[in-house]
Amino acid sequence: MRLDKGDPAIAGVVAALCVASAVMVAVVDGAKGDGRVTQLSNGFTARHSPDAPAPFEPVLYAANGAFAFGFLRVGAASLDLAVVHLASSFPVWRATPARVGDWSRPATLTFDTGLVLAGADGAAGVLWQTLNAIGDTVVLLNSSNLVVRRFAETRPAWQSFDNPSDTLVLDQNLTVSSPPLISGNRRFALRLAKTYMSLHMEFYGGRATPMYWQHTALEAQPENATQPPVYGCLDGRGFFGLYLQGSGEKVDVLSFDTFVQNLTGAFRRMTLEDDGNLRAYYWTDDAKAWTADYKAITAPCELPTSCGAYGLCVPGGGEAKCQCLTNSTATSPPCSAEETTDLCGDGDSDGGQVFDEVRLKRVSVAYKERLPFEANATAEQCEQACAGNCSCWGAVHSGASGYCYLLDFPVETMVYEADDRKVGYFKVRRPPRSSTRRGMSPGAKAVTAALSLILASLAVAGAYVGHRLWQRRQRRRRAGGMEQELTSSGPYKDLKSMGSSNSSFKS
Known part of the structure; x- marks a missing residue:
């Protein structure tokens, strides 16, 4: 990673050199005796190195040396900005851009009116920035708070503690x-x-x-x-x-x-x-x-996704024991794919429903008190309230109280309860049908039919030609008599005639 100097007119710019995470860093200003940068001035620029060997490239340090701010690799290849607790390498703050950057590509961090992280596309590729912030310096406090300051103001123009x-x-x-x-x-x-x-x-x-x-x-x-x-x-x-x-x-x-x-x-x-x-x-x-x-x-079973989508958590001991709600052969997660879209507006082209229905006894929801519900409802009424509502993914009915709890979100982990009066109704999205059955246009169907007819005609013609060639070989054998069979070896004759017939078929 290389740090470029800011405006030459800015006082306090010094030339120094330090090694941080095996990457050479040029100091802009505010350097301590050990060469670590503790303040960034307006005009600062730092460039992320795509081939950096370490997952964190610091550009700014807290005065106590406990925290640093810089480029962070997240997951396999994502690029972010972060304040890291150096002793543990834990990011206590991340910028979390709405559009994820790529660690394998160059990126630039600049401080002009505010902090800006941009990808290889420059201004058009802005990944993250401090909004409505105009500052003169950036410092990382000993508390891990990243602060953009104005010289004439005591209150920060922007700080990570507020975000x-x-x-x-x-x-x-x-x-x-x-x-x-x-x-x-x-x-x-x-x-x-x-x-x-x-x-x-x-x-x-x-x-x-x-x-x-x-x-x-x-x-x-x-x-x-x-x-x-x-x-x-x-x-x-x-x-x-x-x-x-x-x-x-x-x-x-x-x-x-x-x-x-x-x-x-x-x-x-x-x-x-x-x-x-x-x-x-x-x-x-x-x-x-x-x-x-x-x-x-x-309690593990009280976590909303401890057993995943369409999972059933069975309480007991300190760990969650998981089963599947669906009728699949799987007995443990993953039971079904995680949902990313709702059921509304996701109709089948033939007008049919796009989900299967699963009904089970002895199921409940750990956080049912937080869900919308209907009182004094029967199990049948509870199911009907969900079945006719495209925004409802499932319903859980308690026979003891008569409460019907509706799930207006994709079904996650349910909880097993040994009570036959607690029943559940769930919608499970069907896998999409193949594109040839669902999305083929009338024109494409006509072309497919024509090609099928041509291939069938060629097959019939080939069979006819093969039959005529076989008849011709039979006539030659009868005409040649015994003399031809004594002067020619059988296997060689068979291979020769086979090759001749193949050539004729290909022609």
Whole structure:
């Protein structure tokens, strides 16, 4: 990776050289004694090297050396910007561009009016940028907060703490107006409402967001219209606190395992992970590892996708035991392909339904209290309410309460409950039919029929010619008599006549 110098008129530009992740880095300004860049000035440019041997290319360091900001390889070949906790190589913040960059291609990070990540196409290939931010310098604070500053203003023009990805760190506020935490696989979200925090599944790019976990602030008053909303903050003493905006009054505490241990000197984070669970961890220099400290959902079967699409989670022990809802031969995930589109507007060309129906007993939903439902319904009425609704993927009925819970999103993990009165009705999309049956135009059908007729005619003609040649060979044998058979070897004669006949057939 090469860093180009900014505007020569900018004071503080020095020439230095350091080695970071086996990549040579030219220092722009704000370099410490060890050569690490701790400040970027307006006009800064850094270029990502496609053949970089390390998955992280730092361009900016925190003063304490615990964090760095730079290019990060995500997965097999995706390019992102990230703030990384260097001791663990964990990205505590990522830019997460809407359009993913390619690690194998060149990319440029510039700081002009704001930070901009662009691909090989230059300005037309902008992957990510800080919106509505005009700054003079960029610094990475010891808290891991990436900050764009103006010289004349104390408040940051932009900061990563206001734009979280999947992780919150110490002293970082999560407010009602903050973007939600989004898991790395983009399937789950943590949102904060006026008086509670909640976890949601993300379907169809966020158009459907069913809730599967909720925690309400104990001392908040939802009925009080004048009460300000709550905000959340991770505390170094071992808890996640909920406070009233403005006054800072504490209204609830999510206690971690180390809350009563008075653990000092630990760095903490709370991350929404790819399985949909919200977990907290702490790091100490002695242990040199992340230690789990809290999880929002404790039972495996309560996680929304623990057994995958159309999976059935059987409680028991500390692990999820999975089966399949569908009638396939599979007894464990994957049971069916993950859905990416809804059922509405996905009709069959012949007017038939595009899904099969599965009915099962002893099934329920772990988060059914968060789903829309109908009361005083029979199992038949519950099924009919879903069957006639193209936005409904399934329905679960409880005979004891008469409640009918509707799934207006693709079916994920259900939970086994030993009660025959709990029944489920599910729609399973049929595989698409072949293009020759479904998408062939009338013109293509006519051409196909004509070619089939021609091939059939050629086959008949070939058979006729072969039959005539066979008759001719028989007449020659009878005319030649015994003398021809004594002067010519049988095998050779057979091969010769076979080759002659083949040649004639080909002609």
